[in-house]
Amino acid sequence: MQTAAKADRLTRSLAAPFLAVNRGLFVFIAAIVAGALVSAYWISAGTRVAPIIPIATRAVAQNAASARSPEPAPSSTRFTSLGANRTPSEPAGVSPLPQRQPPAPACPAYFRWIHEDLRPWRVTGITRETLDAAHRYGPKFRVTVISGRLYVTRYGRCFQTRAVFTQWGILQLLRRHAGRVPDLDLMFDCQDLPVVDAADHAPPPLFRYCGSENTLDIAFPDWSFWGWPELNIKPWDALRREIGEGNAALHWTRRAPYAFWKGNPTVGTVRWELLKCNVSRERDWKARIYAQARPQRHIDTVVQCQ
Numbered sequence: 105m106q107t108a109a110k111a112d113r114l115t116r117s118l119a120a121p122f123l124a125v126n127r128g129l130f131v132f133i134a135a136i137v138a139g140a141l142v143s144a145y146w147i148s149a150g151t152r153v154a155p156i157i158p159i160a161t162r163a164v165a166q167n168a169a170s171a172r173s174p175e176p177a178p179s180s181t182r183f184t185s186l187g188a189n190r191t192p193s194e195p196a197g198v199s200p201l202p203q204r205q206p207p208a209p210a211c212p213a214y215f216r217w218i219h220e221d222l223r224p225w226r227v228t229g230i231t232r233e234t235l236d237a238a239h240r241y242g243p244k245f246r247v248t249v250i251s252g253r254l255y256v257t258r259y260g261r262c263f264q265t266r267a268v269f270t271q272w273g274i275l276q277l278l279r280r281h282a283g284r285v286p287d288l289d290l291m292f293d294c295q296d297l298p299v300v301d302a303a304d305h306a307p308p309p310l311f312r313y314c315g316s317e318n319t320l321d322i323a324f325p326d327w328s329f330w331g332w333p334e335l336n337i338k339p340w341d342a343l344r345r346e347i348g349e350g351n352a353a354l355h356w357t358r359r360a361p362y363a364f365w366k367g368n369p370t371v372g373t374v375r376w377e378l379l380k381c382n383v384s385r386e387r388d389w390k391a392r393i394y395a396q397a398r399p400q401r402h403i404d405t406v407v408q409c410q
């Protein structure tokens with residue numbers, strides 16, 4: 105996976121602040137607000153839909169609504185400023201918000217990226233044709249909210265329950281913020297790798313869970329922080345707590361001296377290479393490498409990792 109590093113950076117920029125401040129809903133709201141603001145352009149061609157302004161996202165929503173960035177472009181590239189070795193709350197190369205628009209205290213720093221994500225449509229706006237053009241890139245489903253009701257059109261299959269969690273998240277948003285979510289229409293794809301070519305002269309707004317420098321796919325929070333039922337991985341909060349407890353249960357000097365890895369080796373060449381380090385008849389480099397390929401309901405991830 106060539107863009108793995110970039111996607112990883114982006115994923116981290118979304119996931120790390122979430123873990124740090126435990127504001128998963130806000131992560132979600134950010135993306136929804138962004139989508140809503142974009143989509144509202146054409147849904148409300150006649151009757152303009154008021155942007156929702158949750159308290160935590162007020163500054164972002166106001167700035168997005170006025171179609172101006174509160175800051176200079178983060179950089180010529182989309183993701184490089186959020187270096188892997190930086191804390192996401194201190195993105196480098198991004199100047200602080202101007203005085204007149206202080207960030208809301210609860211608004212994570214990465215919210216500012218929504219301006220960058222929506223830049224391709226800043227001048228043109230988004231029409232129904234623009235949205236429908238996403239079909240060129242094979243979206244898997246479309247989420248339409250009309251008067252607080254969620255409608256889903258399916259165009260293809262998503263891996264396991266990935267789509268269900270995305271839709272569930274939007275349902276939660278509608279329930280928790282009833283009456284405040286405007287009508288919206290979002291196209292989704294659920295494959296990892298972004299596809300909307302930055303050179304596309306009329307790019308469609310297409311949401312997915314990863315982005316890269318050469319593509320315009322709009323990053324949307326992944327479902328996985330609520331858990332991964334097929335692999336019996338619990339929501340991050342619960343998993344993090346259990347990993348902490350597992351770590352504390354046995355001092356590292358008393359553990360068996362093995363490097364343990366478990367994951368899907370088929371999604372990147374580096375992972376495939378890693379398999380060579382596994383114990384074999386010829387050698388034992390003290391690495392224990394396991395492929396996590398199939399649904400496994402009865403394995404406790406934390407106990408396995410100890």
Ligand SMILES: *[C@@H]1O[C@H](CO)[C@@H](O)[C@H](O)[C@H]1NC(C)=O
Binds near residue numbers: 379383
């Ligand atoms: C690594 O070796 C262990 C022990 O032989 C084996 O159980 C496991 O399946 C191997 N992993 C892979 C990915 O083949």
